[in-house]
Amino acid sequence: MSISDATTAVSEELASRDDMIVCTGVDKWYGDFQALKGVTATVKEQEVVVVLGPSGSGKSTWIRCINRLEQHQGGSIVVDGVELTNDVRNIEKIRSEVGMVFQQFNLFPHLTVRDNVTLAPKWVKKQPKDQAEDKAMELLTQMGIPEQAEKYPGQLSGGQQQRVAIARSLAMEPRVMLFDEPTSALDPEMIKEVLDVMKDLARSGMTMIVVTHEMGFAREVADRIIFMESGEIVEVGTPEHFFTNPTEDRTKLFLSQIL
Amino acid sequence: MTMTLKRLLALLAALTLLVAACGDSSDDDSADGGGDDAGQDDGGSDDGDSDDGDSDDGGSDDGDSDDGDEVELTQGDGVLAAVQARGELNCGVSGAAVAFSTLDAEGNMVGFDADYCRAVAAAVLGDAEAVNFVELTAAERFTAVQTGDVDLLMRNTTWTQSRDTDVGMDFGPTTYYDGQQLMAREGDGFSNASGVADIDGAVVCTNAGTTTEQNISDAAAAAGISITLNTFEDFNIVTENFISGACDIITTDGSGLVGRKAEQQPDGEEWVIFPATPISKEPLGPTYGQNDSQWADVINWVVYATIIADEKGVTSGDVDDALANGDAEIVRLFGGEGELQSAMGLSADAFFQVISQVGNYDEIYARNLNPVGLTRDGSANAAWTAGGLIFAPPAR
Amino acid sequence: MENSQPSLTIDDGVLPQAAALPPEEPSLPPGEWIKKNLFSTPFNAVLTVVFGAIALFFIDLFVDFVFSEERRWNGTATNLRLLMTQGYPESQYIRIWVSVGFLAALTGLCSGIWNAGDAVSMKRISTWFMSTGAFGIIAIALSPLDTGGKTTWFIASAVSLAIGLALWYGLGDQKRRSTFVRTPYLIYGAIAAIVASLWVVPYGNYTFSDGVLTNEPDSIVAFTTRWPWLVMAFILIGTYIAGRFAPASAARVFKPILIGLWVLSPLIIVWVILRDPELDWDHVISTDIPMALGFILIGGALLYALSKPGLGEIGKLAGFGLLLFAAFHWLAAFFGWYPMLQKARLSFLFLALFAMAAANFAGDRRTRLQLVFGWGIFMAVLHYFATMINTASTLEFRGDFFLGGYALTLFVSVMTLMLSFPLGVMLALARTSRLPIFRLLSTVYIEAIRGVPLITILFFFSVVLNLFLPNGMSVSETAAVVTGYTLFSAAYLAENVRGGLQSIRRGQFEAADALGLTGSQRTGFIVLPQALRVSIPPLVGQAIATYKETSLVAIVGLNDLTRIANAIIPAQSEFLGVQMENLILISFIYWVGAFSMSKYSQKLERRLGVGER
Numbered sequence A: 001m002s003i004s005d006a007t008t009a010v011s012e013e014l015a016s017r018d019d020m021i022v023c024t025g026v027d028k029w030y031g032d033f034q035a036l037k038g039v040t041a042t043v044k045e046q047e048v049v050v051v052l053g054p055s056g057s058g059k060s061t062w063i064r065c066i067n068r069l070e071q072h073q074g075g076s077i078v079v080d081g082v083e084l085t086n087d088v089r090n091i092e093k094i095r096s097e098v099g100m101v102f103q104q105f106n107l108f109p110h111l112t113v114r115d116n117v118t119l120a121p122k123w124v125k126k127q128p129k130d131q132a133e134d135k136a137m138e139l140l141t142q143m144g145i146p147e148q149a150e151k152y153p154g155q156l157s158g159g160q161q162q163r164v165a166i167a168r169s170l171a172m173e174p175r176v177m178l179f180d181e182p183t184s185a186l187d188p189e190m191i192k193e194v195l196d197v198m199k200d201l202a203r204s205g206m207t208m209i210v211v212t213h214e215m216g217f218a219r220e221v222a223d224r225i226i227f228m229e230s231g232e233i234v235e236v237g238t239p240e241h242f243f244t245n246p247t248e249d250r251t252k253l254f255l256s257q258i259l
Numbered sequence B: 001m002t003m004t005l006k007r008l009l010a011l012l013a014a015l016t017l018l019v020a021a022c023g024d025s026s027d028d029d030s031a032d033g034g035g036d037d038a039g040q041d042d043g044g045s046d047d048g049d050s051d052d053g054d055s056d057d058g059g060s061d062d063g064d065s066d067d068g069d070e071v072e073l074t075q076g077d078g079v080l081a082a083v084q085a086r087g088e089l090n091c092g093v094s095g096a097a098v099a100f101s102t103l104d105a106e107g108n109m110v111g112f113d114a115d116y117c118r119a120v121a122a123a124v125l126g127d128a129e130a131v132n133f134v135e136l137t138a139a140e141r142f143t144a145v146q147t148g149d150v151d152l153l154m155r156n157t158t159w160t161q162s163r164d165t166d167v168g169m170d171f172g173p174t175t176y177y178d179g180q181q182l183m184a185r186e187g188d189g190f191s192n193a194s195g196v197a198d199i200d201g202a203v204v205c206t207n208a209g210t211t212t213e214q215n216i217s218d219a220a221a222a223a224g225i226s227i228t229l230n231t232f233e234d235f236n237i238v239t240e241n242f243i244s245g246a247c248d249i250i251t252t253d254g255s256g257l258v259g260r261k262a263e264q265q266p267d268g269e270e271w272v273i274f275p276a277t278p279i280s281k282e283p284l285g286p287t288y289g290q291n292d293s294q295w296a297d298v299i300n301w302v303v304y305a306t307i308i309a310d311e312k313g314v315t316s317g318d319v320d321d322a323l324a325n326g327d328a329e330i331v332r333l334f335g336g337e338g339e340l341q342s343a344m345g346l347s348a349d350a351f352f353q354v355i356s357q358v359g360n361y362d363e364i365y366a367r368n369l370n371p372v373g374l375t376r377d378g379s380a381n382a383a384w385t386a387g388g389l390i391f392a393p394p395a396r
Numbered sequence C: 001m002e003n004s005q006p007s008l009t010i011d012d013g014v015l016p017q018a019a020a021l022p023p024e025e026p027s028l029p030p031g032e033w034i035k036k037n038l039f040s041t042p043f044n045a046v047l048t049v050v051f052g053a054i055a056l057f058f059i060d061l062f063v064d065f066v067f068s069e070e071r072r073w074n075g076t077a078t079n080l081r082l083l084m085t086q087g088y089p090e091s092q093y094i095r096i097w098v099s100v101g102f103l104a105a106l107t108g109l110c111s112g113i114w115n116a117g118d119a120v121s122m123k124r125i126s127t128w129f130m131s132t133g134a135f136g137i138i139a140i141a142l143s144p145l146d147t148g149g150k151t152t153w154f155i156a157s158a159v160s161l162a163i164g165l166a167l168w169y170g171l172g173d174q175k176r177r178s179t180f181v182r183t184p185y186l187i188y189g190a191i192a193a194i195v196a197s198l199w200v201v202p203y204g205n206y207t208f209s210d211g212v213l214t215n216e217p218d219s220i221v222a223f224t225t226r227w228p229w230l231v232m233a234f235i236l237i238g239t240y241i242a243g244r245f246a247p248a249s250a251a252r253v254f255k256p257i258l259i260g261l262w263v264l265s266p267l268i269i270v271w272v273i274l275r276d277p278e279l280d281w282d283h284v285i286s287t288d289i290p291m292a293l294g295f296i297l298i299g300g301a302l303l304y305a306l307s308k309p310g311l312g313e314i315g316k317l318a319g320f321g322l323l324l325f326a327a328f329h330w331l332a333a334f335f336g337w338y339p340m341l342q343k344a345r346l347s348f349l350f351l352a353l354f355a356m357a358a359a360n361f362a363g364d365r366r367t368r369l370q371l372v373f374g375w376g377i378f379m380a381v382l383h384y385f386a387t388m389i390n391t392a393s394t395l396e397f398r399g400d401f402f403l404g405g406y407a408l409t410l411f412v413s414v415m416t417l418m419l420s421f422p423l424g425v426m427l428a429l430a431r432t433s434r435l436p437i438f439r440l441l442s443t444v445y446i447e448a449i450r451g452v453p454l455i456t457i458l459f460f461f462s463v464v465l466n467l468f469l470p471n472g473m474s475v476s477e478t479a480a481v482v483t484g485y486t487l488f489s490a491a492y493l494a495e496n497v498r499g500g501l502q503s504i505r506r507g508q509f510e511a512a513d514a515l516g517l518t519g520s521q522r523t524g525f526i527v528l529p530q531a532l533r534v535s536i537p538p539l540v541g542q543a544i545a546t547y548k549e550t551s552l553v554a555i556v557g558l559n560d561l562t563r564i565a566n567a568i569i570p571a572q573s574e575f576l577g578v579q580m581e582n583l584i585l586i587s588f589i590y591w592v593g594a595f596s597m598s599k600y601s602q603k604l605e606r607r608l609g610v611g612e613r
């Protein structure tokens, strides 16, 4: 575990904020294979963290552990003061505070866009129907697709679908949003519309962890960048630090390959 | 966790529903019935009989039968009492036996056997229409009597030793003497006088899996001839094959052959039935569970009453006259005098009702069997006075 | 007509509208079409001729067989009533019309409100007319009908052919390809035409004297049924129009009610309309109504309390306790410990199930009241039907069950499908459950049932079941057979649904989890709806099989359509051996039912495909 000194190069203002997510020595095995090796990281309130790393390095596994889509086997994960254990109530609480956007959108194909967005608020948050629908329209407008409310996901473009997926997560009013390669399945011309929405979201003060290969986005929006490889966090730093003088060899190698 | 718990519950619910489906027909009074049973533990099989019989009137009208149960239990535990309490006779019939029990186009059960069910209902309940006809397959029939699903079988059942003893049935007086015969075309050189010995080398057809198959093989062996025996699933198909010429000869009970000849013999062809003395004896009559002699008496005397009325020439049309002016035996039989019927648990006019509502033996026979070409004259079913076997002991 | 089924949940928006349809492919002139499709190569020409000849030969055989002098169709015609309803009293036939009217109203309203149906091009319509006419002419030319009958049918076929040709050439290539007619108009138009023709054409004659048809107007099916059919047609078309022009607000209210009525329609028709229960009002007022009200009010209050937010484990415990309580009553029923009305037992069971679900409704007042209202409606329906089913009928009928013939066939298939559906879905869920004991139990059940022939199960249930039941409990043969058939069919249904469940991608589960849906919400809102859609083709296939295989109940002695045709009518003294004729007729009856179901499923698939892509 070698976290570079750059970790401390975070601005004082950021350091003074409350902790939102605290991972300490998180281990995760798939059978014999260790996918996460003692991942330790803290995400502050309203911080935007971009996770970089080669394919198979454990990025998805890590953020999926944060909302219990995967179960970690060692270490601890604390989200907004609540520790993730087998206690169902904790899981419910954390899931309602953490939204997640997937690479493959995972919209519900048999429901209209509106129903996709209102389903969870109605049944998990027990919001009255009208309230949930007003909120949904507001979010869809924010995403720039209010006119698609009555359509089915299959009738939308990829970029539109991903924006619906973001609206669906936001409808639950989460305090943290996790993005797992949200633009990787999109045609190039649609990537921007999704990234723009995410930038707006970041500016509005949402705490975000974003796994992405969009270096422009990372450079522009991230407060910090985490670089992972082989299940470990190799290097953490501000975008500036990261793109101008990374300290670790593995980081340099990675950057040289993709830039 | 929560999900699995819920699924467990869902499955439990499914299982309970399954049990519910089984208890389906018992609804309101199933538990009442259970309570009664507890008090009647040593009531023996008859208790079970009546209970089952009751709930069998359908998953439908249990609502009202509570009272029936109680009345019946205080009156006695024979089938007669059960039938009287229920107000309806459960009579097991075939439903597809030509001229004996069939559904007509309106859905009414008609036929010789069906009329004898009506006769019993007329005697026991005073209403010939108070019959619940239960259609039984050959395989179900004895079980249905044993479980009490039916009070009586009128299902062209041959009286045999093993059924009388092993199977636990009792048989009433024979109402129809049947016997296995053969039918061939006159054009092939057969006549009513032909015998089994004349069919050497012929293709003989019958329906599979019945004793008819065995009987004809035995008869051929006894006559020292060889035949080709073909069997088909049901007798309609056997007949089709006979008509098409695939079979030279078909064989089944004489009553069946006569019916086929009457209905299906093509124009310009003549079918003949032989030998005059059938190759098997098939006495058909009422069948009921053993060890209930009161019920046996009732059934037997219903049959005898129809025979006696025939003997005395009393028909359904002139019962009133016969009761007023008839001979002494008829007056006794019709309840005009004496206590004969009351002694067996029936109302005095029980047999009067039988003859007036259903008719005497000859009327029942003529109504159902004449249309398919079966006549009494010269057959075993003629009255004993006319050289037949239909005989009844005297009513006195 | 069949496209009005309420199971469609796809909204109107995605339905292809007539105006928006692309024109049909252009067509070749007939001569060229024949050349291109039938005689394109010498080899194809030979094939066409040979197989055409074979087809004609078999049509000829069949027509000769059907119209042969030897066929005694009078046996079949005289027994039409027996085939359809067995012993249902003629004086009560009005009830059958009321049932048909009820279904017609539902069908009309639904197809109107959902704006069901798609559109057919004139090209296709004219092809239908032409091929019907051509086929009719060929069949008639080959048939040995007497000349009078021949001319009538020949004229009818020629008219059909002429209409087809007129449409084809009258419209011209461009127009016939781009003019579309919506199927409801087509179907309702056809129905209106058929009903109108009842006044003119003497279809069906059911009275024979000495084997000869008597042409009395009062024995001609068309003339005796034209008024009722006219009323039915008016109901059907009237309700369609009403549904079509109903304001959207009314439609929104009506949709759930209509779906509910469809689901309940078999119960309503069989136990309320046809069976005519003779209500004992004293009992109804003293027992039935108070009991129902008691369950509705006390149960409702309990559910309201249990859906209080933040109740947590207490709510679950209460639900579980109730379930044990309910289960205990069932055990008591089984062993005859103490009396209790069956419907009370059922109500307790459902109260327990509702209580388990109460946590999902823990929200504001409105959400909680939704649960309470749902409970109230459910209980009212349950108690209503329980009371109806347990009341004696006013009808005079004898025997095991008051329906026979085709009515019994329909009853057995509909009840079996209705009951085996929930059971099958539960089995499928259990089989894909994460808990090994469920997987095991459900797998054992499914594999055990699938290894046994249906006929064995039917024999077991019809003959042996009563011997296994505790003292004092017994089921009618019809109920026993439906139970056995349901258990059988559920196992196959479960496998079909499981196929659907397995086709749901993992992402769907993850998305639901990430949103915080509970396991049962995930199953109910996300997984099952998608799985059932995927399973529609095999499910309809199974429904068709179930419908056809009801004929096996004939073997255990129930008087269904097959047994009446195969065993009962051939045994009647007047019609001894009339069997082939009946079998031809019932084949046609079975075929119509099965074919329309399979057409419907094709349409459903096409339609559901739209929303999925």
Ligand SMILES: Nc1ncnc2c1ncn2[C@@H]1O[C@H](COP(=O)(O)OP(=O)(O)O)[C@@H](O)[C@H]1O
Pocket: A030, A033, A035, A053, A054, A055, A056, A057, A058, A059, A060, A061, A062
């Ligand atoms: N369900 C699983 N079973 C076994 N191995 C898995 C599973 N999911 C991921 N892995 C393995 O864990 C490692 C990390 O995967 P992942 O977190 O998806 O990587 P990334 O998102 O960084 O590309 C990979 O080697 C992958 O093969």
Ligand SMILES: [Mg+2]
Pocket: A059, A060, A061, A180, A181
């Ligand atoms: Mg990944």
